[in-house]
Amino acid sequence: MSIFSEVKEYLTARQAAEYYGLKVRRKGIACCPFHDDKRPSMKIDKNYYCFACGVGGDVIDYVLRMHGLSQYDAVLKLIEDFQLPISVRGKVMFNEQEKARIKKEKAERERIIHIKERFKKWCNQSIDILRDCLLEVEKAENFLRNKPPDNVFSDDYAQILHAVPIINYWMDILCIGETAEKQELFMKNRREVEKLVQRVRSSGKRIMEESRGSVGCRDEQRGRCAL
Known part of the structure; x- marks a missing residue:
């Protein structure tokens, strides 16, 4: 060769x-x-x-x-x-010992490249997920707009309101933060990102389901009163 x-x-x-x-x-x-x-x-x-x-x-x-x-x-x-x-x-x-050292260094370089690629992929995916999560929050808020107060204030809505500033903070880090900040978020909080997104999605889904259920009950009660 x-x-x-x-x-x-x-x-x-x-x-x-x-x-x-x-x-x-x-x-x-x-x-x-x-x-x-x-x-x-x-x-x-x-x-x-x-x-x-x-x-x-x-x-x-x-x-x-x-x-x-x-x-x-x-x-x-x-x-x-x-x-x-x-x-x-x-x-x-190079002798055999040097070859072994070089092979080990090559494997380490490839490992570091793999970690960097995984980190970059996670950052990009997290930005997309958090952006979609904010859109779901907006969707839930639009759904609750002009609804009676008893349909608006709930534990699920409180969960969403609490999550929004955290999501925006993480988005700032991922979009314009320093590399060290992104790495810290990846190392310490990536599981929290997943959990928060899941909570927001579940809360938004329940808000719309419960609100529709409440409206259906009121309509049914009106129908009975009319009879």
């Missing part, structure tokens, strides 16, 4: 791109660094391709294009920067 094939066995274009500073968004979308890309138009994973300027290739092509290197120099740079256990020009660059 050539050193070119070996490098591609160890690395993807995305790993190299992120190592050299490219910010990759959800689903492997990024702003192309090879033209003045105002809107993310590059798809990158094992290989990369820009739908705007048409450039694309594998991890080696990305590095040679990014740093203005030959294909061979790009391979040497990747081997050196990522400390890959690959022989160059007939020389074994």
Whole structure:
């Protein structure tokens, strides 16, 4: 196997791109660094391709294009920067102990990348869930508008009113907060986010069901009085 094939066995274009500073968004979308890309138009994973300027290739092509290197120099740079256990020009660059260390470090890098991706996914999903939860609160409030007081004030409605400022606080953290604040929310309160959302949804559902039931009872009583 050539050193070119070996490098591609160890690395993807995305790993190299992120190592050299490219910010990759959800689903492997990024702003192309090879033209003045105002809107993310590059798809990158094992290989990369820009739908705007048409450039694309594998991890080696990305590095040679990014740093203005030959294909061979790009391979040497990747081997050196990522400390890959690959022989160059007939020389074994690392002994077995060093290879084991490099393998362990590679596994740790992949673990960290997985945690970051999981964290980013959770943040985006939580924003969507909390936004939907606020819409359900608004729906319940609109439903109760112009209803008699005995249909409005209840434990379920109190639960919703109590939850709204907490939801807005968490939304602020997730949308405009510092990374450390988001991480703290993820580590300490992600279960609370799930529980609060479930309570709000259950309360909103009961509010509308009980209100409809109360209206039905009153209508039935009026019908009996008319008889």
